[in-house]
Amino acid sequence: MAISSSVHLASCLAVCVLACMPAVSQGADWVSCGTARQLTFGAGNDSEPVVGPDGTIAFQNDESGRYVIKCLKPGGKPEVLVDAKDHAFQPTWTQDGRLVYVVRHPMETAAKAIESGSEDGANLWIRQLDGTQVRLTKGLWCDYTPSIAPDGKTVWFVTTRGRRKVGDGAHLASLDLSNAVGDVREYTFAAYSSFSSAASPALSPDGRLLVWAQVDGTYGNWRLHLASTSKLTTSVSMTEGSMSALSPRWSPDGKVIAFTGFRLGDPGWGVYVMDPPAGLMRRLEVGPGNSRNPAWSADGKRIVFESNRSGLYKLYEVDVDIRPDRARGRKATRVQSRVEGTLVVGELGSAPRLRFADGDLITAEKGPVGNWLFKEPKGLDFGDGPFYVKATFTLNKVKKDPQVVVGGYYPGMMIAWQFHTNAEGKLCFTSRSPEGMYLAANSLSPIPLDVPCQAIGIHEPDGTLRFWVEGQQPVVMHHPKAAFLGQARMLTIGGSDGTVYPLDGTVHAMEVGRGYPQGVEALPTVEELFNQEVER
């Protein structure tokens, strides 16, 4: 497929950018499936199937009250493959027939494990071709949801190592399978912060893209994320925040992703397939009950999954006929970046002014707590498009109460977006969801006192907040959806629109605009990520 110059737009500076909302549609006839056939029977639940190159299915079974790993060869009966002292689960095949899996090591209590200095948490193991079982990782944390890279040399998984705070989830990691214990590479999200977690990373067959499930925020759903392996910190959401999506698996040809999903109106969990560049997504009609954890056969013509239609979860398979159609590729919505308002700081003590894109200026009114109020500012009607806020300010003192640096007010929506400090001295960038709930991204550390500090916050249409604070790692929070912003009622500097939350400090510069500020890359779109892959 020809690559348009839009591939390179991501690195261009705020000239013409792409909105990255994953506008996924059902599509009509690009996918169909046959009738599901039951593969496993008997006691216990069978789940987390994976299909090996020779068609052997590995899965976990809980008949004994703990998980063991079984395998089912074509035409055969299930056999126990791994029976550890505690749970052995989440198997994945290597291309040469070895099996990587997780063992949750037994512990009397968590406190005793800590006190004894135990390094036995939930860790990765490998079953070699001769049946011997070798431990791959150790530590009193959780390494889980492994998958093998197409080259067979690396296992991708998520880990909780180093995550020490309440709400800290798991982050991405990889391990060179040629090594023994240790030598794990960890990849934190740009979104690295509390209340984010990942699961089920899977590398595309050509090894250039990584897809995984990620959940952000207290009220978020699991969503599928996609990133280039060369830049894992810049990921895009492939599924909308309104649905729950987990367990992505690439089709063998790398064109389609199957996953577990639930959308409003579904009868339960379902097997979904997605043709990302075409923007197509479809729930397969595989039968009643919850259907989860799809796994592709090596030829891409069958999907194995688990379903509880008989009461217990058992494995089923279904023939699928999928015809990806890249010609349907979505037309990305282009948003013209533009500076809409720039603060013009006055002489000492005089009122600041706000310059609009058309050159007009308005003068601020002084607020009751030394703050400045710009009433009816023009051009801040960002609708459901991306916008940004950029400010340079000095904070003199940390206070228990928030201190507002800059805030945007809209009819019916108090503080639709703002920069404010919190009691820890961190800077927070907030905007709103369609329900009016705050969406937030906080700086990872307190901002320095008594020196100017620059911050840039970008609000993406899909609810993602990107936030840079000078001298700190960027923060990205993926929220389910963002509010629609009409004409602004007020823009405030150095405090709220009333008598509260004054800034003990000075705002030196401020700019707000639609799209992206100069010098900041737009997020790549799903299409761009796929097309980049094709180009290479």
Added chain:
Amino acid sequence: MRTLMTSLALAILAGGVASGQQQKDLEILALVDHYDFYNVREPKDRSKFMFDTETAKGCEDILKHVLLTGATSVLWRPCSGSVMRYHSDEERFPLVVTPTDKRRVHQNESAVNGFISYNTAKIDIIREMMASIAASGRVPGVHWPFEETHHMGWTFGAWNLEHPEYWGVTKTGQVWSGRTSLAYPAVSDHKMRILEELLERGARHIFIDAWRSGSWSPRFEYVKPELERWKARYGTEPPSDSRDPVWCKFVSETQHAWFKRVKKRLESEKIPLTLGVQLVGDPDDPRDQTLISRGIDWRVLVDEGVLDGLVVMGIAWDVKDPFGSTEKIYRDIVARCKGKCKVYFPIQAYDFTRKSFHSYAKATELTIAEVTAKLLELTRDSGADGVVLEVVDYNNYPRAVRRELRKVSPYKSIED
């Protein structure tokens, strides 16, 4: 252990109750989230934990500490959200063990790395503790916050995850696993089965904490049964603002139906049903916090005789007149309840709402012990039945405060 607790209780009753004849003692409801004790270290050896919260001994030691407050009822948390703290059949499948269910996010507390697993502990914690509390002479009960969602690791309960079809829905159509709606009979039945599990384990006081459950909100009630019910009644789309009082009142009808179901179940065994509400100011304010943020109208539940007790978790007192405004609110609430149910007022240790005894102390320049004494006096004078301690953690009610609490308790002579 239980014999020891019984002896302790008898000794206390012998010495304590007898000495408290002059004024009627107050009931003291102690809410206990025993998870909060997991990270208390031994003072002499910081590498050791003082309470192993997954063991019988650890839980008994926690109870001993709680009883220092003079508590008359101990209401133990049966769940962290949907992760049960006992061997629940409702929340056992699939195996809820870190990290076998990859949908569940870890509770990565630094000390225990997410490995605390109360639902698979060797003891059935609720059964064990209900028995121990009863043996101590106190009323054993549960402090039940339903799906507690202020940490996402506590959001994803096994039952919820198995039943996305009952998940809460926002007005924009976002589904969310943190909440299953009581508008579905299957959800109501599920909660009733949990209630049965709690009763069978010895709970003799059911305290439902509507406040602690951040997911319990009209925001997530745009589910099909509620939308259809609204349309049938009003012939329109429901308000887009989930805090619209009309919508909240409408939603409350469904919540109330479940409370009535619970009440009916508990009535025959004379087990009290109490409800925790937050930040009450004017009890006749139509934009009552619990109605707007939870879709529960406590006033209706009181009027209809559904509640045996109203637990006011927080008072919206005025910083300009801390005790005067408190006194007025206390009297208004007691008057509003008209003797239809017991009323409990807060002795708050945590200052999330800036209404705790620390904030009173700051506003009045009294010590927190003096503030406690004053609040107990106001509680008694208002005609209320007792106080609630939300929640009793390790020494968050310091010794001086505990001393004041014991003065109004039947358990006055406990050595602390």
